[in-house]
Amino acid sequence: MIKKVLVANRGEIAVRIMRSCREMGIRTVGVFSDADRKAMHVLYADEAYHIGPSPSAESYLNMDRILEVAKQSKADAIHPGYGFLSENAVFSEKCQKAGIKFIGPGPYAISQMGDKITARKTMIAAGVPVVPGTESAIISEAEAIKTVKEIGLPVMVKASAGGGGKGMRLVKKEADIKSSIRAARSEAKSAFGDDAVYIEKYIESPHHIEFQILADQHGNVIHLFERECSVQRRHQKIIEETPSPILTPAIRDEMGKAAVAAAKAVDYEGAGTIEFIVDNNLNYYFLEMNTRLQVEHPITERVVGVDLVKEQIHIASGEKLSYKQEELKQNGHAIECRVYAEDAANNFMPAPGKVTHIAIPYGVGVRVDGYIYEGFEIPIYYDPLIAKLIVWGRDRKDAIERTIRALQEFKITGVKNSLNFLENIMTAPDFVKGNYTTHFIDENIKHLMGEEPCQDDCEDMVIITAFLEYLYRLRKASPKEMTALKNNWKDYSRIRSVLKL
Amino acid sequence: MIKKVLVANRGEIAVRIMRSCREMGIRTVGVFSDADRKAMHVLYADEAYHIGPSPSAESYLNMDRILEVAKQSKADAIHPGYGFLSENAVFSEKCQKAGIKFIGPGPYAISQMGDKITARKTMIAAGVPVVPGTESAIISEAEAIKTVKEIGLPVMVKASAGGGGKGMRLVKKEADIKSSIRAARSEAKSAFGDDAVYIEKYIESPHHIEFQILADQHGNVIHLFERECSVQRRHQKIIEETPSPILTPAIRDEMGKAAVAAAKAVDYEGAGTIEFIVDNNLNYYFLEMNTRLQVEHPITERVVGVDLVKEQIHIASGEKLSYKQEELKQNGHAIECRVYAEDAANNFMPAPGKVTHIAIPYGVGVRVDGYIYEGFEIPIYYDPLIAKLIVWGRDRKDAIERTIRALQEFKITGVKNSLNFLENIMTAPDFVKGNYTTHFIDENIKHLMGEEPCQDDCEDMVIITAFLEYLYRLRKASPKEMTALKNNWKDYSRIRSVLKL
């Protein structure tokens, strides 16, 4: 049994992992860069080790230093979280060699799924539908043109080693094929050191739907249903929900089976996600597999009733899956809102800075996973995700109504953030109808950027409050001028949110 | 449809009710006494009205004033919460007459269940098991002695109008029967103005198990399973859990049916709770019905997946129940810990005062319902319940482990509170085994009063921190003496909890 876990990550996911460890009686080891000495995961961990300068390449991506800490702290296992080293086959292998359990799949599964062309081939062999396109890397441009004619325009040219929207080109006209391939190749070469590219049919109105799977070391694989992740900005998810508003029970069942087949095809171990692209006719195609925990895993936890981090640890300990497929059910509806430190009005530009004030929502069906605190300086080196709001409701309508209530109670001051933008998504007619694709944000941008005006006299109340507070301060500074005004305020030593509890 | 609700209550339950109203798009009206101008429910409400001086008799129990506010604010309905006017048949009737919907049962059901002897008779007629005893009030002492001989000692003498442990006498010896009846009568007379008493068999090792029911205006009644409430101090619950660790599926089903029959017998409407007393052989007996929402309703919400306040409002609007009995299921396990402002070491003496600091637990499976905030002065006039921690887990073991984690993250400073006591309950072997009765606290008092010592060097760290902070302040006060010490602390203007998010 695992007794001590090193969490090779930071931010909300590090804290979230440590919480489940605490509950299991497992000691936690945190690691931190220069910028993170006062970060929440350091404060929450039982032990904490400095691993290097602020840039991730010199700290959270420094495999040898992290393994050194694992040995020094006598950790049995390393949980990589998401991002950083979580999908790094080399790191998984190094852990194996060092005799420290990597909580996640072995290097084989990671590399099979990390290379897009290999993944496509593996999926085709396993009978999982993939987007029509080339099966291997493009060798000649002539051959490419032939393929494009077979599958029909538009198509996507994609880097095999790609990710995060890099090394991708959309081709709409035949005349652009050659130049697009060349551009994608050169971008892939400089970004990933590998210029292999392939061609896929472009799905016009895509839904991005993923299935959560769990696989033990004994060949048992189950799926925990889907997450609908089509609300994206800058190719990054911002809202996820489960169940998907568009799937039918029959398609859900089929896709779940395909997800299990996909995981089995690479001898998968641990928690993983099969991402599908789904068109308006509910044709679904394998897109990629994320061989790690997802940011949006809590909505599955809420609706299916499984603590995914605990299951990861049980699996890593060699235990058999303790859930059977037929026992699992989706109960109600859950929505996750990602709160980013960013400026929606300025192309979602990240907005680091010092958090001066937080008010957190509570009550039935509300969960907040975060890592910031008042006075915390959000570093410039890492992801701008600062909190996740996970809301459960009886059904989709109930979940949306509760999410709006929770977002209105939620306040973060000091840094620009996406709270207002998220609330606008919840009220956008296309979202309410459940009728949206990955183009949702572009298509609804006007509604999403709006700000609902304050009702009744509340704008005047804002003005009055600022005015009176200023007056009060003036009076303290020069009491003589202000003796005409009497008031009985006490001087409190601290600012507090009344919405705190 | 109800558009505006007056919440005739305060504290956590008022805020909790308003949250569900907000989600449903219903405007909320708060009422407050002198002591509560700055209370959370006033800050959270859309509208707020002053209703009188601090003592509840002059404010929260002032029926006419509350009805006046309901008319003035044009509220359609009044939600009474729990306590105060929630089980007052007169108030339910006054609302009816004023044309304002009382969210709860009509006066008939409240008074049928409010009088214990009447309730016993009604239950017997409905075929619901009651504790063996007299069916009507005791008229002659001779008859009482005869009854006692039939059902066997020990017995309880109870006031028909009773509640809260008043007007009750335990009789163990035949010689004490007469004097006990006289004492109970005189106490009942002075406490309730009614000296009717009756006799019940005393259950030696009782479990207190209650069933949640929902009944609409159209005669449909369902139950939402049980809550085990045997952990009590001063006859008041402090921990509740669901499912009960002792019930079998067959007994659960039987009791659920009895609970539904009990509600039907009084033409019940709304949310209510049938309390049963259960002996070690799982014989169960009707104890009483609470004709309102319970403090511990959130554990049912979590495990059954129903927002009980929303259902109350739907029912009050005349809608039919939207759940069918066979659709409902218990998913996982939930535990509620009641956080009281009280001193466990001093016979649970209430401890009002000013809250100086709060750190709240977050993460998977954790819900906190409360109403205090930093700087809030807990008034002396009302109940010492300040927050409820509701924790969900996959099973009982998981829920206990998570509750311990959450209780450790939970800090309230400035007022004495039950957090440490609650944590000790979670680690008490009898509780962990699920093997406990209402005598649990007495039988485990030594363990429950203990304080786990700080591990490793952490006590020294406490000493060092206090020492260095004091030194730092001294240095600021008289910088010259302290120039030998250099440090680079910044002067923060506010105290913040790092465990905040």
Added chain:
Amino acid sequence: MSFEVKINNRTAHVELLQWEGSFVNIKVDGKEYKLDFEKVNQGIFSILHDNNSYNIELIPGDNVKKYTVNTYKNTYEAEIIDAEAKYRAARLKGVDEDAENTVVAPIPGKVVKIPVSIGDSVEAGQTLVIFSAMKMESEFKAKKDGVVKEIRVNEGDTVEAKKVMVVVE
């Protein structure tokens, strides 16, 4: 006692008539209010107006005249405009006009690439700096045609917010 208060794009004239205990009588743009105004805690206020309840959080800004104000649903930036602030605003007016000649780091971050050199002629829309913060790369472009006059940062530099990186003339 009266001042102007600016919130978002509105500038309101506020006049205090009476403030005693928690009772406030005040005019905003000529509309008179009688309020029960309570300070709940530092920065937290509760106002009852005709029994409507407003819960307002006030977070101090860069200076004593600026506040971020949260209501239940909205967030506002408020600023007190007194004589001094008016004077300052008038003086500053000229200065900002040069803004379109400079590329300023809007947030702290890292200079990834500067694809121009001093003396280069650039067109409006041409990329002057590639900048990275929190895993996102942004391109900062010239706002008008001109010649690169100054480059005040180096590739690879970590810069603070508001740092002027490139000046075009």
Added chain:
Amino acid sequence: MSFEVKINNRTAHVELLQWEGSFVNIKVDGKEYKLDFEKVNQGIFSILHDNNSYNIELIPGDNVKKYTVNTYKNTYEAEIIDAEAKYRAARLKGVDEDAENTVVAPIPGKVVKIPVSIGDSVEAGQTLVIFSAMKMESEFKAKKDGVVKEIRVNEGDTVEAKKVMVVVE
């Protein structure tokens, strides 16, 4: 620089050897520690000692020498004992001895009933005051035999914490 610090029932001797930046070298009851000691925020501290992480919250008490201290699992009352505090403790020693002669309200509440009168002889254990706060009634009893000398409150009074209600001699 050294003081005594009292937490719960332990009084520890603390000696500071070095404090520079976040580095602290300090002795507690003779045990030497080298710590990475960071103030995270007002009242919030993070200590790393041999890579063990301690997150400590310090809440000021009634006076500058008293603190409530929270660790992850425990809560302590800490007090700095310097020369002045020692002197005060010594002086106060005599005063508290009379405590058993008085009935003091431990918390704010309401006097429900005073079932004795001035001049009554009372026995240890006899109820002197019935007191109510937050829906709970408590009976305060005589700690020793004696005669009721003073009754300083009336039935129905609302009293503050620490109010002396009845004196027995």
